[in-house]
Amino acid sequence: MAIATLVLFDIDGTLLSIAERELNIFGQALEKVFGDIGPLDGYSFAGKTDHQIVVDLLSRVGKNASEIEAGLPAMQEHYFDILDGMLAQSSMAVLPGVVELLNGLAASRSVILGLQTGNWRRAAEIKLTRYGLGHYFDVGAFGDGQLDRLGLPPLACRRAVEATGETIGAENTVIIGDTALDVACARSSGMVSIGVATGSTGRDELEEAGADLVVSTLAEIDADELLDLAR
Numbered sequence: 100m101a102i103a104t105l106v107l108f109d110i111d112g113t114l115l116s117i118a119e120r121e122l123n124i125f126g127q128a129l130e131k132v133f134g135d136i137g138p139l140d141g142y143s144f145a146g147k148t149d150h151q152i153v154v155d156l157l158s159r160v161g162k163n164a165s166e167i168e169a170g171l172p173a174m175q176e177h178y179f180d181i182l183d184g185m186l187a188q189s190s191m192a193v194l195p196g197v198v199e200l201l202n203g204l205a206a207s208r209s210v211i212l213g214l215q216t217g218n219w220r221r222a223a224e225i226k227l228t229r230y231g232l233g234h235y236f237d238v239g240a241f242g243d244g245q246l247d248r249l250g251l252p253p254l255a256c257r258r259a260v261e262a263t264g265e266t267i268g269a270e271n272t273v274i275i276g277d278t279a280l281d282v283a284c285a286r287s288s289g290m291v292s293i294g295v296a297t298g299s300t301g302r303d304e305l306e307e308a309g310a311d312l313v314v315s316t317l318a319e320i321d322a323d324e325l326l327d328l329a330r
């Protein structure tokens with residue numbers, strides 16, 4: 100079997116710029132179902148799975164696991180309903196170099212493109228569809244039911260092997276993300292990491308986290324340079 104390269108992208112701050120208003124509607128959807136959740140100031144959404152964010156925020160106001168589980172489907176339904184409308188009016192945009200890099204990678208027959216994102220799958224689909232990026236990705240690991248972001252890359256890797264029948268090792272997998280947690284995900288799984296400083300984390304912090312390469316934007320790297328890191 101051929102050895103393929105799996106390239107896994109984070110979404111928020113990596114493919115798409117971060118919209119503050121999205122954090123607000125996430126909070127609104129929680130409050131609609133669960134009541135007052137207190138101020139969101141001081142809570143960092145960066146790098147966390149949607150599931151973890153829900154559990155963190157609701158635990159702070161004393162909700163237990165069974166209350167959270169009972170209300171979660173209604174909260175998600177409300178959030179997905181208002182997400183696309185919010186995106187239509189938001190300043191969220193595809194980040195520099197993203198489309199060129201995806202086109203370059205998609206043109207290589209040995210590359211499998213995937214997602215590793217804390218977003219719920221439906222939220223990821225809504226965002227990527229709105230910005231015309233949904234068709235690039237063959238596989239993904241999402242935040243549904245996942246408390247631990249570190250579990251996502253191995254899951255995406257297993258799904259890629261199942262979907263393609265290719266042999267894919269950790270050393271042939273590249274994770275591209277905008278937070279130290281994305282870099283930690285790659286390192287904990289023995290994968291190659293590229294940190295991109297287009298989200299909430301600066302170059303210094305991504306370097307300190309141990310990224311194999313740090314770029315200011317994805318316009319700084321092309322598909323061949325990226326694939327050289329995973330050979």
Ligand SMILES: [Mg+2]
Nearest residue numbers: 109111112277
């Ligand atoms: Mg991100």
